[in-house]
Amino acid sequence: MxxxxxxxxxxxxxxxxxxxxxxxxxxxxxxxxxxxxxxxxxxxxxxxxxxxxxxxxxxxxxxxxxxxxxxxxxxxxxxxxxxxxxxxxxxxxxxxxxxxxxxxxxxxxxxxxxxxxxxxxxxxxxxxxxxxxxxxxxxxxxxxxxxxxxxxxxxxxxxxxxxxxxxxxxxxxxxxxxxxxxxxxxxxxxxxxxxxxxxxxxxxxxxxxxxSEFVDDGGGSVRVRTPDAARLVEVTSADGVTVTADEPGLLQISGLDAQRIGELAAEHRIVLHELTPQASTLEDVYMELTSDSVEYRTEAPSAHGAAAAPAAPAAADDVLSGSTQGDAR
Amino acid sequence: MSTATAPATSAPTSPSIPKSAHVSFLGAVRSEWLKLRTLRSTWWIAGLTVVIMAGIALLGTWSLSTFIDTDPEGAAQAMGVMPNGAEFATSGSLFGQLVLGVLGVLVVTNEYASGMVRSTFAAVPRRTPVVLAKVVVLTLISLVTSAVAIGASALVSMPFFDTLDVTIPMDSADTWQILGGVAVFLTLIALMSFGFGLILRHTAGAIFTVVAIAFVIPLVLQAFQTDLIQNINKFLPMNASTAFTTTTDAGAAGMELLDPWVGFAVMVAWAVVPIAVGTVLLKSRDV
Missing domain, CATH: 3.40.50.300 (P-loop containing nucleotide triphosphate hydrolases)
Incomplete structure (x- = not known):
């Protein structure tokens, strides 16, 4: 101890x-x-x-x-x-x-x-x-x-x-x-x-x-591009599944893995254009958390900021209770 | 592993670690001795001390014994300085001190240079026992090295003693004051060097300081024959030790010296004060 x-x-x-x-x-x-x-x-x-x-x-x-x-x-x-x-x-x-x-x-x-x-x-x-x-x-x-x-x-x-x-x-x-x-x-x-x-x-x-808490909320998010977004939201909606729409036809689904989303889409004959499990969102949480406190920063700020934007907020809000305001948002 | 969720309350200890294992001063001494003897540099320095001191004794007696044939008067004058054979056997101490000084410095600065010091103080976090343990092992190795070096010097210079008409009278107190005094003096210089290493934590800086104090400054000051400067010079290690290890006035080469035991006390102070200051600093500093 x-x-x-x-x-x-x-x-x-x-x-x-x-x-x-x-x-x-x-x-x-x-x-x-x-x-x-x-x-x-x-x-x-x-x-x-x-x-x-x-x-x-x-x-x-x-x-x-x-x-x-x-x-x-x-x-x-x-x-x-x-x-x-x-x-x-x-x-x-x-x-x-x-x-x-x-x-x-x-x-x-x-x-x-x-x-x-x-x-x-x-x-x-x-x-x-x-x-x-x-x-x-x-x-x-x-x-x-x-x-x-x-x-x-x-x-x-x-x-x-x-x-x-x-x-x-x-x-x-x-x-x-x-x-x-x-x-x-x-x-x-x-x-x-x-x-x-x-x-x-x-x-x-x-x-x-x-x-587990640090990772949970951000983890398991999947980006789905489909012309039939409304129906896909309907068939995937369940307890513990959150869906956000960043732009028309582009969904961010967490709580289901890519395999399950694909199966559901096939079952209901929904066309998918993209089905991408999001890269390590915990890394994004960490990045956002420490973005204000990095001692030596490289001058390429847009790259991770943009990537982090869609996935991180949910997790960051829960875990941090607003203790830092990441510049990603 | 289902046990992962219900961890044991206290970790098991390896059976090869005795239950009574704890940090101790004796342990620290053993550790420092092991550290000292497992570095090649220790043995190089010890060997070099012996070679240099014996070499200087050999050169001194040999050149004087040839001198005596060609210029008996000059030789007799030089001989007056060293009527006791023991002084030939210790004539290399001025250089021997520098080599042992390097050992004293390295005992501590090599730990800082390599980062070993972090392991050392993680094992003995109270720090002062490490200093004292280093003092113990450095004292022992310096005394033994000095004794061997003086013995070797006596051996190589003895063949010339007949020509020079000197002996090392073993039944004379003077002989033992010279031989023992020089061995102690060399050891005290090693300890003083250790003290400066402790304060400066940097090999080059500490060696520079030691060479200046033990060698350069006393020689430079000799050029200034004013009372004030000569009074200062008396207290520098070279002259303070000469006061003890020279049994005749002639040995002072015309220089005024301290009383033998005062000189001895001054020498001890030269070793004790830097170590004490270094220890106080060590206790408050980051490693």
Missing amino acids: IEARGLVKKYGSKTAVDGVSFTVRPGVVTGFLGPNGAGKSTTMRMIMGLDRPSGGSVTLNGKPYASHRSPLTEAGALLEAKAIHPGRSARDHLRALATTHGIGDRRVDEVIDMTGLTAVARKRAGGFSLGMGQRLGIATALLGDPKTLILDEPVNGLDPEGVLWVRNLAKYLASEGRTVFLSSHLMSEVALTADHVIVIGRGKILADVPV
């Missing part, structure tokens, strides 16, 4: 984390989502006692990290920046950390095995690829078999197999009753891995909701 209360971090006049409060519960994977520079890494470093908060507090199971008798079994962290000396072997790196807690080589070899590093464990870490370095970082986090895992962008640099492995690992660790706090700037990554999501932008919490 991680509890942050009014956590603030200032670097000179710049406020990286601006009074955030949140709770990360055990037993589920909590995603920490936000654009680059939103304050994710800073928050995580403060949890681990590496950065001193300028205000507020953060505790792990009721105590600041440094106050625990056995910090490594309390929490393990993979932090974004490399935290490994390149001249030391992976195994010696892990042994050096384990020995601070009187943890023996058996556990070291166990995490080496778990992270698939056995073949390179005695090689100098400086020669590791990005993916292997990331695995060693995860091995470091797992070393004390901690109750809380803090993973900053854990899938960075991993190959598809590694990405899948991290997802399953995070879910498995949470299912064991551990607290898993995982950051990403990719909505899709969080949607696939996390049960709960905390969205941060410009140092402020923008949303703190179950992923």
Whole structure:
């Protein structure tokens, strides 16, 4: 359990984390989502006692990290920046950390095995690829078999197999009753891995909701083009189905998947000109949510704004209760 | 997995982690020793210290022993400076200190350069035990390296002792004050360097500072023969340590020095103060 209360971090006049409060519960994977520079890494470093908060507090199971008798079994962290000396072997790196807690080589070899590093464990870490370095970082986090895992962008640099492995690992660790706090700037990554999501932008919490809620409303929308729109609305109308008409002959249907809409249309002999499941609307929700708080913006604003416009409002209104006014609308 | 919705209340712990596992000072010392000995640079620096110190002792005694044939008077004058053979065995310490100084700096700055420091302080989040553990292992490796370097220097210079008509009198307190004093002095320089590394967190900056304080500034100040500057110079590490490790007035080469034990205390202060300042800063800084 991680509890942050009014956590603030200032670097000179710049406020990286601006009074955030949140709770990360055990037993589920909590995603920490936000654009680059939103304050994710800073928050995580403060949890681990590496950065001193300028205000507020953060505790792990009721105590600041440094106050625990056995910090490594309390929490393990993979932090974004490399935290490994390149001249030391992976195994010696892990042994050096384990020995601070009187943890023996058996556990070291166990995490080496778990992270698939056995073949390179005695090689100098400086020669590791990005993916292997990331695995060693995860091995470091797992070393004390901690109750809380803090993973900053854990899938960075991993190959598809590694990405899948991290997802399953995070879910498995949470299912064991551990607290898993995982950051990403990719909505899709969080949607696939996390049960709960905390969205941060410009140092402020923008949303703190179950992923299912975050995703539900926008998800499953299908764009249908038909010359017989009125009849199609009639045959598809049911509980939980919403239909909006953006222009004559173009419908936005959510609550039914494309297959079912096609079947219904065929059943009632309605001509369809287009039947398109909408691309990840949760990405759009996220975009809209953070559009005001993206630190570094590329100058191509129209592209996603236009794409997001039709699908996002319903979801954004529900999830955000109007906390941000996305420029997409 | 149906259990996913009803998670266990407390996570199981791996059987290979002892129930009693906790962070301790002894653990931190073991960790720092493991970190130090698993880097090649440590052994390169230790080896280099021995080679440089022995090399300088060898060159010094050899050149003086040839000098004695060609210019007995000049040699006798130079010899007056070092009547005890132990001083030949420690003549390389001026350069040895710089090499061990680099080790002292690297012990901390290489952690900042690589980011290892984040792993270190995640494991020992109270930070001060890490500093003390580093002091312990750095003290041990510096003392041992210095002892080996002094021993090697004595061995390579001994063949010339007959010609030079000196010995290392093992039953003399002076001998042990010189030999022990230099080993301690080298160790204190390594610790001082560690302190500056702790404050500056940057390898090049810390090495520059150490070389300036331990080597360049005292030599430059020697050119200014005013009372004020010479009084300052007395307190710099080079001269404070000479006060302790030279048993004759001649060793001062005409320079006024502190009392031996005052010099020793000043040397200790040169190590303790930067480490104390660095520790205070470390406690308040972000990693």
